[in-house]
Amino acid sequence: MAWLEIRDLKAFYHGTEVLHGLDLRVDEGDFVAVIGSNGAGKTTLLRSISRLIAVQGSILFGGQDMVRSRPRDCVRQGIVHCPEGRLLFPEMTVLQNLMMGAFLRRDTDGVRQDLERVYDYLPTLANRKNQWAATLSGGEQQMVAIGRAIMGHPRLLTLDEPSFGLAPLVVNAIFEVIKRLNAEGVTILLVEQNASLALEFSRFAYVLEEGRIVDEGLSIGLSTKKSILQAYLGMD
């Protein structure tokens, strides 16, 4: 059995089904991506895993069924979600936003170590720790969102379109941080519209279309597959 194992997952908004029975697996230490265009259901999938919306089916994490868990149980289990659109508190400082990621933790020493880790991975944030989040650039805001997720001490980090709206250089810097987290043992589940980026950094990927997984495979294989090139990588 995989570490995170999703079987026949259905998700609903106001009774309307938007995920139609997904199967997906993530092994411990892996870097898995889900690519899909606008409205495919990527955010819904991550919100399902973090138990933010109503679902049917099974979500097993470390052998434990999470379907009836609350969001805070997921965080305690080590599932930390870095949401679409960053969702920072604009009138709080960088440091206050980072500390929000640790609000369930009682291990003061561990929290201090993780804050050092954030500043080591993302030195810009150390220089800006007392700056209001509202005054940061988009790239810096994404760095805070990732830093806040690190403060939750993730075992599984789910990332919702971290590249969205950012310039290529900033995107690369952010993906290097994600790669480093993965190399240091954090399991990554990334959803992205930017297929070339997602396939470059992940090991394995799923393709989501209209609430269904339509393809899956090693990322390197998918990145040269004709149907993927045509639909997601802008090739004829």
Ligand SMILES: Nc1ncnc2c1ncn2[C@@H]1O[C@H](COP(=O)(O)OP(=O)(O)OP(=O)(O)O)[C@@H](O)[C@H]1O
């Ligand atoms: N709060 C909501 N209420 C009702 N329907 C919703 C809600 N959020 C999303 N949906 C619908 O669910 C489907 C999947 O949306 P979702 O946001 O998961 O897609 P996505 O792949 O993340 O898209 P994007 O790339 O634009 O972020 C869409 O048809 C969308 O209109």
Ligand SMILES: [Mg+2]
């Ligand atoms: Mg989305």
